[in-house]
Amino acid sequence: MSTPRTVLVVGGGAAGNAVTVLLRRAGLAVDLIEARSDWNATAGSGITLQGNALRVLRELGVWERVEESGFGFGSVGITAPDGTVLHVARDIRTGGDDLPATLGMQRPRLQRILIDAVRASGASVRLGTRAQSLEQDADGVTARFTDGTEGRYDLVIAADGLGSTTRAAIGITAKPEPTGMAIWRVAAPRPAGVTRTDLAYGGPAYIAGYCPTSETTLYAYVVEANRDRASIPPESYADEMRRLASSYGGFWPEITEHITDPAKVNYTWFDRMLVEGSWHRGRVVLAGDAAHCCPPTLAQGAALSLEDALVLAELLTGGREWDDALFQAYYERRAPRVRAVVEASVRIGQWQLDGVRDADVPGLMGRTMTMLREAP
Template sequence: MLIVGGGISGLATALLLSRQGVEVDLVERQERVEALGSGITLIGAALRVLDTLGVYEECLAHGFGVTDFETYNADGTLDSSFPLPSPFGSDGPGMLGMMRPVLHRILLDRAAVEGTTVRTATSPVRIEQDADSVTVEFNTGETGVYDLVIGADGFRSTVRQLVFGRMTPEFQGQGILRVVLPRPAEVTAEIQFHTVGDVFIGFTPTASDRMYMYITFPVEEGYRPDRAELVELARKHIQPFGGVAALIRDDIRDPEQINYTSFETMVVPVPWYRGRVVITGDAAHCPTPHLAAGAAMCLEDAVALAEEFATAPALEKALTAYNDRRYPRCKFVVETGNQLSYWQTHPDTPGADHGGVIAAAFEKLAGPF
């Protein structure tokens, strides 16, 4: 099989299929298989899959296990706190914060141990198929013939473009700054502040000495701040907030600490396959980060694909079962994130219930898939 994309979805899928004895060729368009240097929040659904992959303990050792969720008023006073139940029914964390590059390295190393072949600076430029195989021409001039091609190449998926055609994402009118910071000793929970106007902030511990802050705010389509602006932009947006936000404000010093992106979302209509080509992860469904469920959905996709390939009597039945298991759940995550994004950029919306929607979503995602 060919897997296109060396992100979370591609690496997890490669790991599981290689473990089943499938010969897996993974290609990545970038020169290296790596991720942006910002943090990532992994909810309980993601932790379950990391355990299935056999990397949970290693991730926990290189991240920060979170057992509580705290909300704060704008002045920094505590508003509420509740425990995050462990997905394993134990005293373990219900959430894990870690740095994205560390997670990628762990998944890449384990995929290699399981037998996955990885080629970088390689991307498909042409995909043709018949009833029995898929022929892929790469930018390197090489050609390969495969039983199946899995497009796990992210939101700007080349595989999706080549096989499914052009699809237009939905711009949400909101951007995010992710800022890597020293972790004050008192920050041990997942922290979110009530919005001030249309600005929302939160904090996730990622290591014993590190955390990341996220700041969301309305933006026009096409907006992208200059790197030289990033420090003052982050400081300006957190100026109205007290507590830990005020404590760390002067620690925002270098644009290299900060990553900016805007929110564009997509749910590709089912089926997520055409013949012997299937898409997965952000190539099929890309949410906002409001539920911290993007990585979890990518990881669950990998498990569902591998399980269906292992048990279904025929390829099309496996791919149909994969669609049936994944589409409603992933669509729910995207639509719920879009709703939360809208409420944050339209703070006077009557009946907006951020807390209720998030609590209901977490309960839903804690269930089986």
């Protein structure tokens, strides 16, 4: 009986968890390490998942739990700052007609579902652990860990996020760059009338929006020009977000009254990055935010990460040699699709920063989403 190939997955976010489940299903031996001891199980407010993300979650075997935990819908409303609904557009079903166009859910709930899937897969998981060094040769990678242990692997998948230390360690110099915008996010009770995402453009922020995340919850956000984070004390986060949100009407007054705990408000800059040329060096391959990131203007960050995991696992388990040609094929299959989303997401934000009033935002969104209906 042959020894199964061994893979180290660095990072237990969407991409790392998903690729672990898929590789374990194919019989590969997988070790997953995650730097945070809590496995990010409580981090974040909410997440908007488009159909192409749901398509991958179904492939992972967790769609039923996601569906039960989240709130699916099929349209987006555009409102004036006072809450007047100006237009309602049907969302494109990027995951196919048998899945919702969009589903919102609490981010910690999604992470818990993926954690459970990793645990059930039989993968070895070590939390609070980092890769201290990766030494490659022609046959594999020797990894030494911060807990003093080491392991030998046929492949390392770096899914350790936006600030990936693995990316830098293998000599890839790309880094996230701020786009000029920032977002305030908070989880809150869902007013009964909120059954879709509504976006208000204008007012004191560039965008004020919310997304239902369950029968009883939503997450709300306001987007402004980025500010020096050091100038905003964390204890003032609720006050800052409430100040911006209080200028909006419709359901916003009911939402705003729950923005009281600064520990529950998240402030993040928008960044962009796309590693060009290849996403690997030898037998270390990037996936998810370690390879690319974009502003959430198209709500595609998690979807792109999940798609990376799906495509990479498909190639690794397809019977081909694990060599430069295979890893380059992964990049060449993913890069055009990811580039289109990154560029469109950045362009939508730049139009707002530049005050372009005749920008074809609906057209750009429609073209991008139509492209995403195709399998990754």
